[in-house]
Ligand code: GTP
């Protein structure tokens with residue numbers, strides 16, 4: 055099976071209450087550790103992680119055979135759960151095609167879980183629930199690096215009961231917020247029920263299950279949203295850095311079209327819309343950032359621009375041609 059060329063990577067936003075395990079879960083998916091390195095372990099900014107078709111297929115195959123993968127990979131966006139960072143959760147929610155709501159299964163719904171649900175409802179973003187920290191449920195028999203489907207077979211009756219009690223509580227609490235959810239392996243119609251995937255980010259349990267459910271939902275229900283088109287090139291600037299020696303860089307999630315070095319772009323600044331040019335594009339690689347001539351959506355990129363202008367984080371970037379004014383460019387996307 056090969057990915058369908060006309061689809062782009064779905065953008066997956068990871069949301070949830072502080073410390074419920076978002077970054078640790080993304081560390082598992084990425085296969086490297088960021089959570090450990092974060093100051094005081096509290097995430098303070100949005101970060102992007104891409105996983106390729108090959109990794110996605112390999113991970114899912116470890117536990118689930120014969121699941122055809124049609125999407126070309128996934129682009130994850132990590133967000134902070136701390137109460138102060140509501141704007142970043144909103145921005146993540148706005149960018150997402152689909153989301154993972156991470157909930158500590160032992161703590162249940164907390165204020166920023168509920169705030170995240172409100173954001174997802176507002177943007178009508180479909181989502182799955184990662185019920186995390188299942189290793190901290192009593193009677194857990196130690197295992198790691200395996201799917202939930204497999205891990206649960208090794209557990210004792212007492213554990214299964216304790217876990218079920220927590221999941222039933224979660225289902226009933228979610229129901230009070232209008233969300234009809236169930237454990238993913240007990241769902242018959244995914245268009246009517248939100249999937250709960252039990253995981254332990256700490257012990258890497260349930261990663262294959264998360265990727266399988268996400269990919270399945272994306273390719274079944276999001277085909278129109280993730281169709282790759284080149285008519286327009288659009289992105290959202292998530293962070294602006296001013297670096298004395300090199301100039302201004304814009305960390306951007308490119309969600310439609312293609313961006314090349316030398317392109318003219320419209321951005322929002324504190325003085326209103328402005329135009330500038332792409333001096334360089336940097337992308338993540340195994341050995342840090344590397345330059346790239348052109349990138350195709352979806353991608354997390356760093357764009358070095360030619361002008362010293364006060365770009366505002368959280369606003370759009372649009373590729374324009376010589377004859378389009380920056381004001382016109384922004385009017386057309388607002389009207390969509
Ligand atoms: P913020 O970004 O600050 O909102 O937190 P976060 O949701 O990214 O949580 P993070 O991944 O930083 O994890 C918070 C703490 O929970 C860390 O001490 C993790 O080691 C721990 N943790 C994460 N996942 C698990 C898990 O599956 N089981 C257990 N027992 N602990 C976990």
Ligand code: MG
Nearest residue numbers: 076077096097
């Ligand atoms: Mg985090």
